[in-house]
Amino acid sequence: MRTGSLEMESFRLAAYTVPCPCYICGGGNTFDSELCRHCHAPMALAHQATTQKIQPRMIAAIGPSGAGKTVYLGMLTDMLSRQVDDLQMLARGAFSIKLQQHAMAALARCEFPNKTPNEPDRWHWIHCQVLRKRGKPAELIMPDLAGEALLEEVDHPNTFPVIHSFLSKCAGVMVLIDAPSAESGQSEEDFHTMKLVSYLCELVSDKKTGWQSRPVSLVFTKGDQCENCFEDPTAFARRHTPGLFQQCRERLKRHRFFAVGVAGAVGFRNESHGRVHIPLRVEPRGIIEPFKWLLDELGNSSGG
Amino acid sequence: MACCQPNIVESWACIATSAVALARPRQWPLGMTVMRRFLTPNWILAGAAPLSLLLGWLIGQFSLGAIGAAGALCALAIRNPNWRPSRGRKASFSEESPAQMDDWSPPKNTPRPPTARRAPADDGLVEQMIAHGREALLLRPQIAANLNDSDLAAAQVALDEAMAIVPQGVVNMRARCYEDLQEADAPRGERLVQVEGFFLDRYPITNGQYQQFVDGGGYEQMSLWDESIWPAVLGFTDQSGQPGPRYWRNGKLPAGKEDHPVVGVCWYEAAAFARWVGKRLPTDPEWVKAGCWPVTTDAGRPVQRKFPWGDAMDRRLVNLWGNGVNDTVSVTASPGSSSVGGVQQLVGNAWEWTSSTFGNWEPVGRKIETTMPLKAIRGGAYDTYFDMQAGCQFQSGETPLARKHNIGFRCALGFCDVVLTSGGMDMPAVASPEQEETHA
Numbered sequence: 163m164r165t166g167s168l169e170m171e172s173f174r175l176a177a178y179t180v181p182c183p184c185y186i187c188g189g190g191n192t193f194d195s196e197l198c199r200h201c202h203a204p205m206a207l208a209h210q211a212t213t214q215k216i217q218p219r220m221i222a223a224i225g226p227s228g229a230g231k232t233v234y235l236g237m238l239t240d241m242l243s244r245q246v247d248d249l250q251m252l253a254r255g256a257f258s259i260k261l262q263q264h265a266m267a268a269l270a271r272c273e274f275p276n277k278t279p280n281e282p283d284r285w286h287w288i289h290c291q292v293l294r295k296r297g298k299p300a301e302l303i304m305p306d307l308a309g310e311a312l313l314e315e316v317d318h319p320n321t322f323p324v325i326h327s328f329l330s331k332c333a334g335v336m337v338l339i340d341a342p343s344a345e346s347g348q349s350e351e352d353f354h355t356m357k358l359v360s361y362l363c364e365l366v367s368d369k370k371t372g373w374q375s376r377p378v379s380l381v382f383t384k385g386d387q388c389e390n391c392f393e394d395p396t397a398f399a400r401r402h403t404p405g406l407f408q409q410c411r412e413r414l415k416r417h418r419f420f421a422v423g424v425a426g427a428v429g430f431r432n433e434s435h436g437r438v439h440i441p442l443r444v445e446p447r448g449i450i451e452p453f454k455w456l457l458d459e460l461g462n463s464s465g466g
Numbered sequence: 467m468a469c470c471q472p473n474i475v476e477s478w479a480c481i482a483t484s485a486v487a488l489a490r491p492r493q494w495p496l497g498m499t500v501m502r503r504f505l506t507p508n509w510i511l512a513g514a515a516p517l518s519l520l521l522g523w524l525i526g527q528f529s530l531g532a533i534g535a536a537g538a539l540c541a542l543a544i545r546n547p548n549w550r551p552s553r554g555r556k557a558s559f560s561e562e563s564p565a566q567m568d569d570w571s572p573p574k575n576t577p578r579p580p581t582a583r584r585a586p587a588d589d590g591l592v593e594q595m596i597a598h599g600r601e602a603l604l605l606r607p608q609i610a611a612n613l614n615d616s617d618l619a620a621a622q623v624a625l626d627e628a629m630a631i632v633p634q635g636v637v638n639m640r641a642r643c644y645e646d647l648q649e650a651d652a653p654r655g656e657r658l659v660q661v662e663g664f665f666l667d668r669y670p671i672t673n674g675q676y677q678q679f680v681d682g683g684g685y686e687q688m689s690l691w692d693e694s695i696w697p698a699v700l701g702f703t704d705q706s707g708q709p710g711p712r713y714w715r716n717g718k719l720p721a722g723k724e725d726h727p728v729v730g731v732c733w734y735e736a737a738a739f740a741r742w743v744g745k746r747l748p749t750d751p752e753w754v755k756a757g758c759w760p761v762t763t764d765a766g767r768p769v770q771r772k773f774p775w776g777d778a779m780d781r782r783l784v785n786l787w788g789n790g791v792n793d794t795v796s797v798t799a800s801p802g803s804s805s806v807g808g809v810q811q812l813v814g815n816a817w818e819w820t821s822s823t824f825g826n827w828e829p830v831g832r833k834i835e836t837t838m839p840l841k842a843i844r845g846g847a848y849d850t851y852f853d854m855q856a857g858c859q860f861q862s863g864e865t866p867l868a869r870k871h872n873i874g875f876r877c878a879l880g881f882c883d884v885v886l887t888s889g890g891m892d893m894p895a896v897a898s899p900e901q902e903e904t905h906a
Contacts, residue, residue, distance in 0.1 A: 270852055272642060427864055429834040440834055443862040445849040
């Protein structure tokens with residue numbers, strides 16, 4: 163190379179002329195984008211789908227802010243990575259372990275993980291392979307969506323394109339509901355969850371392929387604080403979230419209620435920025451069942 | 467409390483207590499309990515003597531009454547050929563005092579697995595109480611004074627089999643957040659606590675043992691329960707509405723789980739059981755001392771174990787999450803997990819209630835608030851996820867009224883609460899520092 167001149171390397175520009183579609187929203191991106199410039203989903207999902215020739219299915223964990231989505235997903239992935247109930251989860255890509263690492267590090271310190279920020283570029287995504295003793299391995303994508311962003315999108319559709327695109331393509335969903343709030347008679351929890359279910363049903367309304375016929379597991383979280391929900395989650399839903407219960411009965415063909423708990427008991431500490439909840443111990447309960455049911459339902463719907 | 471060697475004064479006291487209790491409808495359970503406890507052949511014969519005298523005096527035939535009383539006493543003497551009046555046996559440890567037992571070694575007697583033993587119906591009260599694991603009551607100074615030597619020895623052997631000794635000494639109690647504290651702040655997160663010597667059950671209380679409490683009317687004996695909790699006792703029922711732990715049915719323990727730790731009992735039920743057997747719940751420092759087994763070195767700072775068997779978790783020894791069981795197991799299932807003092811299964815299987823309040827060791831400014839005061843629980847359970855949370859130093863808490871699927875308990879007993887002799891307890895004599903110097 164001679165001093166003072168710059169080689170064009172024009173062949174490199176060619177790569178930029180080929181759009182690389184995002185796996186979530188389908189928007190065009192350059193080959194070296196880390197996040198989709200349209201929806202902020204990681205482009206690694208698209209690269210993995212292309213290079214490994216796999217078409218992962220998507221599962222969402224949705225619910226109002228503070229329902230426990232991050233804790234649930236973190237606990238679920240950690241338990242599945244240790245193999246439980248004949249299920250074994252293998253992460254695809256280092257980014258898929260971040261949520262597990264973040265949530266479990268916090269729980270091990272007897273803290274709950276920080277609230278998921280509203281900015282989609284800061285969300286954790288999981289792309290994994292779930293091995294089962296019976297049935298084919300399942301390729302799944304599960305993001306940790308922010309509760310406030312979800313409700314914002316529900317109230318003002320297309321505020322968060324990533325949520326809109328993702329929930330449209332999802333094969334199944336886990337709706338998380340704060341059981342102690344529901345039990346204490348706060349109808350907010352009922353309303354928020356009804357909004358989410360209603361949003362789903364309107365999002366893809368086709369009777370055969372829409373949310374009416376896709377599997378939905380409705381999960382009461384924080385069961386350690388109201389043990390009743392473990393005994394009969396459906397009866398608990400009928401008693402404490404009657405609106406949601408009726409809506410599910412009328413509009414969702416494949417749904418089931420579950421109850422889960424991660425912390426055995428909870429205390430709190432008053433800090434300068436407000437009350438911080440603290441898990442007094444970690445003893446997961448019912449974590450796998452909603453996911454396993456969803457997986458079985460997905461297997462049934464795909465003929466496998 | 468009763469023993470099987472009655473005297474006339476006690477029999478009158480029994481009759482009077484029963485009569486007074488039965489005369490007041492609210493005290494019928496107490497009256498029935500006293501009556502049931504004293505309706506043994508020995509007590510009936512002992513009661514017949516004064517009654518016969520009284521009857522003779524009332525009908526004006528005092529000689530007939532005297533003959534009846536003499537007959538009853540003869541029958542009593544024939545039934546109990548070895549009986550002799552007690553001579554004010556003193557509550558003592560003979561040469562050794564509890565405070566001198568730092569160098570204690572485990573007893574030679576084989577520990578008795580905590581199976582609920584069934585006593586023959588015609589056995590005396592002492593045998594029945596020992597069979598029900600209530601030997602600690604017999605060893606109370608005021609009761610032991612009325613026992614004969616063989617009964618006293620039997621009670622002491624039973625206590626020795628059922629409970630391990632934890633010697634007196636200091637224990638380092640650490641805050642939950644101790645590991646997160648800066649080095650300069652670390653002293654704020656730990657506190658040395660002096661613990662007096664005590665006995666601790668070798669095994670957690672089993673379903674079988676708790677069944678005897680339920681069958682013995684423990685839920686009806688209001689004297690066993692804190693007065694503040696009386697209104698709630700009616701609600702301490704099983705799946706079928708019968709008094710008993712939450713996960714039982716029809717007042718019976720779950721099939722095949724006789725030797726599993728009893729769970730589904732709240733703190734008050736645990737405390738009532740402990741009173742019934744003449745013991746108490748261990749305090750939080752006592753529990754930690756039994757598990758960590760601190761050894762004070764020359765530096766003056768106790769060296770403590772993280773787990774009863776050492777400093778590293780060995781998942782083969784304990785029933786925690788991920789072991790594939792996902793339920794309680796027998797309390798004798800992991801003999802390798804015993805503490806230095808011979809206390810079994812302190813870690814895993816079921817959390818254990820202590821008598822202390824949760825959060826006592828948290829430093830100022832890091833206190834954990836709860837909507838109501840919690841009781842401290844220790845040891846982890848079959849669904850505890852993190853190894854560290856099953857360690858001896860980890861304290862968790864639970865509402866005292868909670869009847870959880872994974873919380874049980876074991877009982878403790880202070881040295882000073884019972885009468886012990888060196889013969890019964892196999893205690894080595896401990897020389898005083900002066901004696902050691904003389905010997906050297």
